[in-house]
Amino acid sequence: MDTLSLKRNIPVEESTVEQEEIKALNEQLNGFKGLLQQLLDKGPRQLCKIKIGPMIVDGNAFYRVQNANGTMELAAFREEYVFVQGHKGKLEPGREVIVVAGVIIGIVPEPLVAKEVLPTFDLITWGDIGGLKSQIQTIKEATELPLANQKLSAELGLKPMKGLLLYGPPGCGKTLVAKAIASTVIGATKVDAEAFTYCKGGDLLSMYVGATEQRIAQMFKNARDYSAKTGKRAVLFIDEAEAILPTRGSRKSSDVETTIVPTFLAEMDGFDKNGPFVILSTNLPNSIDPAVLRDGRIDVKIPIERPVYDDVIDIFKIHFNTVKLEEPVEDLAKYATDKLFNNPDMVAMVSGSMIEAIVKSSIHKTLARKIADPTTPTGVISIDVEQVIDNYK
Numbered sequence: 001m002d003t004l005s006l007k008r009n010i011p012v013e014e015s016t017v018e019q020e021e022i023k024a025l026n027e028q029l030n031g032f033k034g035l036l037q038q039l040l041d042k043g044p045r046q047l048c049k050i051k052i053g054p055m056i057v058d059g060n061a062f063y064r065v066q067n068a069n070g071t072m073e074l075a076a077f078r079e080e081y082v083f084v085q086g087h088k089g090k091l092e093p094g095r096e097v098i099v100v101a102g103v104i105i106g107i108v109p110e111p112l113v114a115k116e117v118l119p120t121f122d123l124i125t126w127g128d129i130g131g132l133k134s135q136i137q138t139i140k141e142a143t144e145l146p147l148a149n150q151k152l153s154a155e156l157g158l159k160p161m162k163g164l165l166l167y168g169p170p171g172c173g174k175t176l177v178a179k180a181i182a183s184t185v186i187g188a189t190k191v192d193a194e195a196f197t198y199c200k201g202g203d204l205l206s207m208y209v210g211a212t213e214q215r216i217a218q219m220f221k222n223a224r225d226y227s228a229k230t231g232k233r234a235v236l237f238i239d240e241a242e243a244i245l246p247t248r249g250s251r252k253s254s255d256v257e258t259t260i261v262p263t264f265l266a267e268m269d270g271f272d273k274n275g276p277f278v279i280l281s282t283n284l285p286n287s288i289d290p291a292v293l294r295d296g297r298i299d300v301k302i303p304i305e306r307p308v309y310d311d312v313i314d315i316f317k318i319h320f321n322t323v324k325l326e327e328p329v330e331d332l333a334k335y336a337t338d339k340l341f342n343n344p345d346m347v348a349m350v351s352g353s354m355i356e357a358i359v360k361s362s363i364h365k366t367l368a369r370k371i372a373d374p375t376t377p378t379g380v381i382s383i384d385v386e387q388v389i390d391n392y393k
Helices: 003-040 133-148 150-155 174-186 211-230 255-269 309-320 329-341 352-372 382-390
Strands: 046-057 060-066 072-077 096-100 103-107 163-167 196-200 235-239 277-282 300-303
Touching (some): 046 072, 072 096, 133 163, 133 174, 163 174, 174 235, 174 277, 196 211, 211 235, 309 329, 309 352, 329 382, 352 382
Parallel strands (some): 072 103, 163 277, 163 300, 196 235, 235 277
Antiparallel strands (some): 046 060, 060 072, 096 103
16 A cells, blocks of 8 residues: 555544544433433422432432422432533532432532622712712611611611612612712721622522522621621622512513522511611612512612713713813813713713713823824813714714
8 A cells, every 4th residue: 555545544544433432422422311301301400419428229329418498308329310520529518419300410510609799899988979969868868877876766766777779770870879888888898898799680590499599598698797797787789680589470480489589588587687788779670579679678769860961060070080181170071061961862871881981982082192192282181072972882
């Protein structure tokens, strides 16, 4: 056989071997899928935690596991149901596993229930928030005054507030208000920003039965642990709350309605006077279950609307105060506001986040202008802001 023939045969032989391996792997995977489907037809997936095991009975391994409801049960482990290599060493007490119809079908490499804490944030005061004067006053009356005058509040029979709802369009300051509450009302500092626990409602949802309830319970426990350690009330801020607390009867899925919402309600009702302070945020307040929003749970509902003319000036001034300007901050803030309000389309979608974006883009315009012509002013000027607003999308 000549050299050319050998060169031609080598890749053919390798390809045949690869194809056989792929075929065998596919057969193994298809077999696993078939067995898995048989189990799924018998019951839902549950997130459980191994407590004891393995116990060998007639050559079969069994583990005692605990599900999200605290119920203990026996779960069998069979090689053909777990399509994971090197899994034996991972099946140990404390390990989270997926159980269907009394059989372990998967191993969770890392705990699904984790401590979710917003990264350390700078202290936010009410002065850092432009506009929202009436809303801030309402929050102060409902939170600051009772906390600052606890003895008088107790004499009057005023119980500590459990939580409030912030609702309105996106980008209008709901998160800033929540941070301000953590900083000024609850007493969080940059060092103990652990006091402010943040999550989005959708992030709490899990495909596994019981996992979402565990996440909710863990989140409240983290807050209570912080309060016990520091003597301060922790803040739980749940953004997009409608995803996790929808009106019962409004969805096809029963898990959220029958177990998740009641779990959240039970955690809120279990508060003591030093329990965490819950802030819910949503763009769709009518989509949240009324039982969550009733008095005694979420006591105050505050609309965070789009800023009006004077509010926009205040917000521009706050952001311009940290920027090098060539014009007085009051003049530039008013100029930018007038320019913005001359465009009806922009007024219809104006928000604090939009204003912040305009200021940042103005700085970029200033940088580009200065590089192109070093003789021009170094700081931001009206023309920079004007160009950004005229081309804003």
